[in-house]
Amino acid sequence: MSEQPERPRRSATATGPGRILIAVYAIFALSATARAAVQIAGKFSEAPVAYLLSGLAGVVYILATIGLAGRKPGYRRLAWAAVVFELVGVLVIGTLTVFDTGDFPDDTVWSVYGRGYGFIPLILPFVGLWWLRHTRARH
Known part of the structure; x- marks a missing residue:
């Protein structure tokens, strides 16, 4: 009898x-x-x-994507860190752009809580955090 090689498990977050x-x-x-x-x-x-903050947002989204798609525990930690950073970023930048438009003459991804992107940048980290919590290992 030949034994089937064990297939790598898919990350719970990627299912x-x-x-x-x-x-x-x-x-x-x-x-x-x-x-x-x-x-x-x-x-x-x-x-x-504003443009550097948009670049930072892009890097955070890249890291969150990699973290959510990854299969090892380190990727899950990366996803948590990126999504939490994203949430803080969208809340802080969103609030600053509502109350102090002078420092932001042009929009960022997170300006006014992601208004230019249909407020998805505000909703996305909450969904991401919920999914990470929902797919955590049960002990």
């Missing part, structure tokens, strides 16, 4: 609805990073803080 969540994060990673790259390359002097 079922988690695949949709990863796809949404990947789309935001691509769009935020591309937007920031164009802004930084073409008109950085107009709003450097």
Whole structure:
């Protein structure tokens, strides 16, 4: 009898609805990073803080995507860190852009809680945190 080789287990976060969540994060990673790259390359002097924050958001979305899709425990920790950072970022930048528009002459991904992206940047980290908690190992 030949023994079947053990197949690598899929990450719990990358199954079922988690695949949709990863796809949404990947789309935001691509769009935020591309937007920031164009802004930084073409008109950085107009709003450097806003454009750098958009770049930071893009990096955070990339890390969250990698963390959610990864299979090892370290990836799960990466996902937690990225999604928590994302939540803090969207709440802080969202609040600052509501009350002090002078420092942000152009929008970031997280401006006014992601208004330019249909408020998905505000909702996404809550969904991400819920999914990470929902898929945690049961002891």
